[in-house]
Amino acid sequence: MSDTTVDPKQYIIKSEPYYESVGDEVALYEAAYNARMPVMLKGPTGCGKSRFVEYMAHKLGKPLITVACNEDMTASDLVGRFLLDKDGTKWQDGPLTTAARIGAICYLDEVVEARQDTTVVIHPLTDHRRTLPLDKRGELIEAHPDFQLVISYNPGYQSLMKDLKQSTKQRFGGMDFDYPLEETETAIVSKESGVDSETAGKLVQIAHRARNLKGHGLDEGISTRLLVYAGQLIGKGVEPIAACKMTMVTPLTDDPDMRDTLDAAVQTFFG
Known part of the structure; x- marks a missing residue:
């Protein structure tokens, strides 16, 4: 066992995150969780993947441990390592190990950013074995019955150098996410930022124009998250054009x- 006792309650999301359902994704995820199926969320930056996981963890009453993946992340960052202290060395569980021990949902955000040799450590947890070998400790963890692994990534950033191996992808059920429909996104922006529906609607219209430029000069469209930021600034008294810029x-x-093209779109609605 780990040298430190972890209280699962510290990872419980106490207040319900705001999430506007756009289809049958809530029921699908619940069914996947009940089967303890590993789940992959695919969609553009800022479209609500992380918020959805938080919402579902709260709805299910399960602890959630989130890891923001990056290219410098090692397998030890996920599973754990020995640390030196005044008494010698002690083992410190990583977030994946902690989640497997306590029965949390472990969410690896933007997993494609991690090196492929790092993501291989999740394989034994994502098939019939549901185990995690800690080679450095000589320990084999049997995942808690409530443990589930969820990963997300942005297909828009796929490349030969940055993509998941098929041997990894085919361990997950997949759910596609995209920006919400205009009416739903307007409601989200208004609720999250506090601006009126008319202002939120204008922000969404600008975003739609920008998203049409994806692949024609823009790598990514304007995310729902950025629309909320704009609304928050406007709500704080910032002039709308400056807030949008x-x-x-x-x-x-x-x-x-x-930039001129985007500025022109902003001027169209707030000029």
Whole structure:
């Protein structure tokens, strides 16, 4: 066992995250969780994947441990390592190990950012074995009955160098996510930022124009998250054009022509 006792309650989401359902994704996920099926969420940046996982963890009453994956993440960052202290060495569980021990949902956000040799450690947890070998400790963890693994990634960033192996993909059930329909997204932006529906609707219209430019000068469209940021600034008294420039233009691109195009879209609705 680990040298530290972890209280699962610290990973429980106490207040319900706001999430607007757009289809049958809630029922599908519940069924997948009941089968303890590993789940892969695929969709563009800022479309609500992480919020959905938080919402479902709260709805199911399960602890949630989230890991933001990056290219420097090692297998030890996920499973754990020995640490030196005044008494010598002690083992420190990583987030994946902690989740497997306590029966949490472990969410690996943007897993494609992690090196492939790192993601291989999840394989034994995502098939009939449901085990996690800790080679450095000589321990084999049997995953808690409530444990589930969820990963997300953005297919728009796929490349030969950055994609999941088929041997990894085929261990998961998959759910596609996209930006919500206009009416739903307007309601989300209004609720999350506090601006009125008319202002939220204008922000969504700008986003739709920008998303049409994806692949034609923009790598990514404007995310729902950025629309909420814009609404929050407007709610704080920032002039709408300045708020949109800060949240919906400057973060997206450095290309002068693309910025002019986005500025023009902002001017159309707030000029």
